[in-house]
Amino acid sequence: MSARQRRVLPGFGSALGFTLTYLSLLILLPLATIFVRSAGMGWSAFWSAVTGPRVMASYGLSFGASGIAAAINTMFGVLVAWVLVRYSFPGKRVIDAMVDLPFALPTAVAGIALTSLYSTHGWIGSRLEPLGIKVAFTRLGVTVALTFIGLPFVVRTVQPVLQDLEREVEEAAASLGASRWQTFRRVILPTFLPAAFTGFVLAFARAIGEYGSIVFISGNMPMRTEITPLLIMSKLEQFDYPGATAIAVVMLLVSFTLLLFINLLQAMSRRRFA
Amino acid sequence: MRSLLFLGSLAVVPWAQGVAQGTITLLNVSYDPTRELYQEVNTAFTASWKTKTGQDVVIKQSHGGSGKQARSVIDGLEADVVTLALAYDIDEISAKGRLLPPAWQTRLPDNSAPYTSTVVLLVRKGNPKRIKDWDDLARPGVSIITPNPKTSGGARWNYLAAWGYALRKFGGDQAKAKQFVASVYKNVPVLDAGARGATTTFVERGIGDVLLAWENEALLAIKELGPNRFEVVMASVSILAEPSVALVDKVAKKHGTTAVAQAYLEYLYTDAGQEIVAKHHYRPRNAAVAARSTAQFPKLVMFTVDEAFGGWKKAQPEHFADGGTFDQIYQPGR
Numbered sequence: 201m202s203a204r205q206r207r208v209l210p211g212f213g214s215a216l217g218f219t220l221t222y223l224s225l226l227i228l229l230p231l232a233t234i235f236v237r238s239a240g241m242g243w244s245a246f247w248s249a250v251t252g253p254r255v256m257a258s259y260g261l262s263f264g265a266s267g268i269a270a271a272i273n274t275m276f277g278v279l280v281a282w283v284l285v286r287y288s289f290p291g292k293r294v295i296d297a298m299v300d301l302p303f304a305l306p307t308a309v310a311g312i313a314l315t316s317l318y319s320t321h322g323w324i325g326s327r328l329e330p331l332g333i334k335v336a337f338t339r340l341g342v343t344v345a346l347t348f349i350g351l352p353f354v355v356r357t358v359q360p361v362l363q364d365l366e367r368e369v370e371e372a373a374a375s376l377g378a379s380r381w382q383t384f385r386r387v388i389l390p391t392f393l394p395a396a397f398t399g400f401v402l403a404f405a406r407a408i409g410e411y412g413s414i415v416f417i418s419g420n421m422p423m424r425t426e427i428t429p430l431l432i433m434s435k436l437e438q439f440d441y442p443g444a445t446a447i448a449v450v451m452l453l454v455s456f457t458l459l460l461f462i463n464l465l466q467a468m469s470r471r472r473f474a
Numbered sequence: 475m476r477s478l479l480f481l482g483s484l485a486v487v488p489w490a491q492g493v494a495q496g497t498i499t500l501l502n503v504s505y506d507p508t509r510e511l512y513q514e515v516n517t518a519f520t521a522s523w524k525t526k527t528g529q530d531v532v533i534k535q536s537h538g539g540s541g542k543q544a545r546s547v548i549d550g551l552e553a554d555v556v557t558l559a560l561a562y563d564i565d566e567i568s569a570k571g572r573l574l575p576p577a578w579q580t581r582l583p584d585n586s587a588p589y590t591s592t593v594v595l596l597v598r599k600g601n602p603k604r605i606k607d608w609d610d611l612a613r614p615g616v617s618i619i620t621p622n623p624k625t626s627g628g629a630r631w632n633y634l635a636a637w638g639y640a641l642r643k644f645g646g647d648q649a650k651a652k653q654f655v656a657s658v659y660k661n662v663p664v665l666d667a668g669a670r671g672a673t674t675t676f677v678e679r680g681i682g683d684v685l686l687a688w689e690n691e692a693l694l695a696i697k698e699l700g701p702n703r704f705e706v707v708m709a710s711v712s713i714l715a716e717p718s719v720a721l722v723d724k725v726a727k728k729h730g731t732t733a734v735a736q737a738y739l740e741y742l743y744t745d746a747g748q749e750i751v752a753k754h755h756y757r758p759r760n761a762a763v764a765a766r767s768t769a770q771f772p773k774l775v776m777f778t779v780d781e782a783f784g785g786w787k788k789a790q791p792e793h794f795a796d797g798g799t800f801d802q803i804y805q806p807g808r
Contacts, residue, residue, distance in 0.1 A: 252796055253805055312674070321680045337664050416671065419664040420622045422804035430667065434624035437541040438795055439548075439566045 231452065238445035249443040250450045254422055255431055261339060262428040263454065266407035269346035274400045277354025278392065284355070285362040299355050302348055311413030314345050318417065337419030342427065345417045346407040353406060354399030361395040390469075397466035401459055408455050497530045498734055503553035505540040505627070505717070506670060507691055511754040512557070518750060519741045523734065531734055539668055540627035547571060547722065554726045554735040557719040559627040561585070561779075562786035564720050573724045585780075587716035588742035589756035592776055593635040595707040596676070596685040596692045603683045607709050608639040611684060612657040619682035621672040622665035623793075623800055629669065630794055632686040635713035637793070638782040642711055656803040677704075688715060690755035693770065714776040717756075 238246065249255075284296055302310065318325040318335035325336055335341045365388065373383040411429040418425040428451055435444035504512055516533040523531050536543065536551070540559035547553045548571040558564055561579055568574050579586045597605050603616055611618055621629035636658050640651035664681065666672040669691065676685040677695060684707075687695070692706050719739050726732040741747045748758040752767045764771070783789035793799045 249796075254796075254801065316679060319675075319679045319681060415667040420625070420667060421665055422801070430625070433667070434622070435796075436545060437625050437627075438790075439541075439545070439570060440796075443796070 234445050234448050234452065238442055238449050241442040241446065245442070246446050249435075249440075249446040254426060255428070255447060257423045258426045258428040258431050259450075259454075261342060261425065262408060262451075263458075265339060265343045265346055265427075266404050266410075269343050269350055269407050270400050270404035272343075272347050273350045273354045273403045274396050277351060277399055277403075278358050278396055280351075281355045281358040281362055281392075285359060299352050301352075302350075303352050307349060307410065307412030308416070310348060311345060311416030314341075314348060314413065315417045318344065336417055337421070337425065339425055341417040341419075342414055342425060345413045346410060349410055349413060350403030350407050353402035354396065357395045357399035357402065358392050361392045365391050394466055394470045397462065397469065401462050401466075404462075405455060405459060408451065497532055498731055500531060500533045500554045500731055500735055500738060501536065501552060502533055502555050502557055502738075503536045503543050503547055503551060504557040505543060505559045506537055506668075507688070507694070508557060508717075508754075509535065509537050511751065511756065514750050514754070515742065515747060518746055519738055522741065522746070523737065529734070531738075533738070539625075541625075547573070552725045552729070553722050554729060554731050555719065555721055555739055557717065559717050560630065560786060561587075561716065561718045562790050563627065564718050565787060567720075567722070573722045574720055575723065578720045579718065581721070582719065582739060583743060584759045585716055585778075586718045586720055587759075588719060588739075588747065589717065589751040589758060591688045591690045591715045591717070591756055592712045592774070593632050593686055593709075593715065594689045594692050594712070595709060596687050596695065596704055597683060597707055599703055599705060601705060601707065605684055605707055608636055608658075608711075609643075611636070611661065612654055614661070616661050616684065617663055617682045618658065618661045618684050618686065619664060619666075619672050619676040620662060620686040621669050622667060625667045626669055626672075628688060629665075629672075629686075630790075631688070631713055631715045633793065633800065634779060634783060634789060635686075635709075637799075638713055638777050639709065639711050641782060642777075652799055652803065655799070659803055689757070689771070693755040708772050708774050711775045711777065713782075714778045716778065 241249070280299065284292065284299075315336050316322050318328075318341055320326060320329050320334070320336070322336070325334075328335060333340075335344055369387055370383055373387045374380075378386070409429065411427070411433070414427050415430060418427060418430075420426055420430055428447060432444045432447050435441075435447065502512060502516075512533075512535050516535070520531050520533065523529060536546075536553070538546075540563050543551075543556070544558060544563035544567055547556060547567050556564055556567065564574075564578060565576075568576050568578060582588070595605055595611075597603070603610070605611070605616065610616060620632045623629040623633045633655065636655050637651050640654035641648070644650040644654070664672075664675055666675055669687070672685065673687065673691065673695060676682050677699060685692075689706070692704075696704055696706065719742065721732070721735050721739060723732070726735045742751065743759065745760060745763060748760040748763040752758045752763055752770070755770065757771050758764050758767070779786055779789055783792070791798065
């Protein structure tokens with residue numbers, strides 16, 4: 201928005217000022233506290249706190265499982281959004297409402313429910329067991345739980361975009377001689393791709409910070425199924441505030457870098473297809 | 475943390491109003507399974523204080539994981555008294571929060587622990603894996619449920635109970651004790667974050683052959699779920715769990731509640747207090763009361779953390795800090 205343009209809404213200055221103050225109070229201040237708290241420790245103490253073997257193993261699980269879960273959600277979230285937009289069937293409104301449930305459900309409840317289902321005596325777990333697949337108390341279980349909590353993000357970001365995409369555009373493409381693949385690739389995909397990226401980022405960011413549901417399903421085995429937030433809790437339990445905030449700083453920095461990178465990708469995809 | 479501070483300040487507001495009306499309010503910050511115990515203690519103490527002094531006391535309770543509760547108090551939750559699961563948590567309130575003197579544990583009788591418990595083995599009805607003692611837990615093929623000692627205070631007692639048993643068995647050989655505990659933990663398929671989670675895993679999800687639990691929690695589980703599903707196995711030797719209580723001097727002084735808070739803690743040691751304690755499956759200190767409840771509490775050899783490990787101040791860093799023995803048994807080659 202260039203300054204020369206006539207603005208629709210007056211009071212740009214005060215609105216910007218308000219926004220910045222609001223964001224600072226709400227986001228920057230708490231985040232700064234984390235940095236200040238961890239700054240009290242020396243560099244070597246910081247380094248050994250954030251590179252312990254258990255901590256390193258947990259980064260792999262936290263970021264890996266979050267990435268996989270967000271990728272699964274992107275694929276199937278787009279599919280769900282497509283079905284909800286394009287087809288009408290009995291019970292559609294109910295299913296549409298159900299998509300939001302993972303938002304509303306306390307995560308501990310989700311964790312307990314998923315663990316009951318997937319443990320070796322559970323309804324699904326007991327059927328998977330003979331096949332040699334164990335879900336609860338494994339890394340797979342962590343991914344399942346993260347997929348559960350991340351689903352709404354992709355569906356809800358892609359859905360409005362697909363709603364705006366009119367059927368006539370596809371028909372026009374077809375009548376101009378495009379194959380079905382070409383229509384998908386050149387007409388539909390570019391429309392929803394940026395939204396799908398946004399959904400991926402939201403689901404990913406949400407998964408990295410998730411604690412409540414995961415501690416139930418992961419089993420918290422050192423070196424294998426401990427997520428990074430659990431290690432922050434275990435540092436706090438030792439009254440090691442600096443150590444806990446040091447890990448938090450690393451999580452913040454890595455998340456920020458990843459999110460920045462994904463946002464760049466998203467901007468590139470927008471430019472390329474626009 | 476911020477929201478806790480906020481909640482803490484909210485808790486203070488009714489206190490301030492209470493003073494104006496001549497009612498005293500105490501905040502007892504406790505750990506998870508003591509909710510029902512203190513509800514009954516509070517009613518009894520309120521009545522006894524009223525007849526003694528004519529004053530009305532209202533006692534508010536706060537419950538949660540012991541370590542989390544200690545952190546809340548350090549961060550500003552205005553507790554007049556704390557009644558937590560391990561002395562170490564109160565040590566930290568003294569060290570980090572400077573709210574009470576370091577020698578707090580000597581101020582009340584029996585190490586400031588008016589009631590005790592021990593770690594027992596809860597098994598499924600009929601004891602299908604024939605678990606009799608700690609040795610059976612190190613056997614291959616036995617599945618044990620206990621929470622993660624890094625995040626659960628209760629789980630640290632379980633860990634030290636196994637370690638202390640091994641120390642006795644191997645004549646004080648720490649290396650062999652570590653090996654024994656490692657083979658026990660090899661049989662642990664899930665380390666829940668807290669004691670309640672571990673109980674759920676064992677009871678509701680049917681995972682594991684043995685649950686390491688505090689005696690009071692095991693007895694409560696049997697009482698609530700019926701005796702036909704689980705039984706308690708007493709090991710030959712176990713740890714004497716001493717949940718500690720303390721006056722938080724600085725807060726009580728600020729609130730002007732030192733006298734009543736002190737009386738509240740001392741009430742736990744009276745006959746009436748000890749009866750309530752036994753009713754809620756904690757072992758009473760009072761010999762006369764204990765004699766009346768021997769059916770509930772079979773005799774066994776118990777060692778204290780002080781005897782076997784030189785106190786929590788030594789045991790905590792040695793076993794549960796980063797790089798401690800618990801980390802070592804999970805990180806081969808370090």
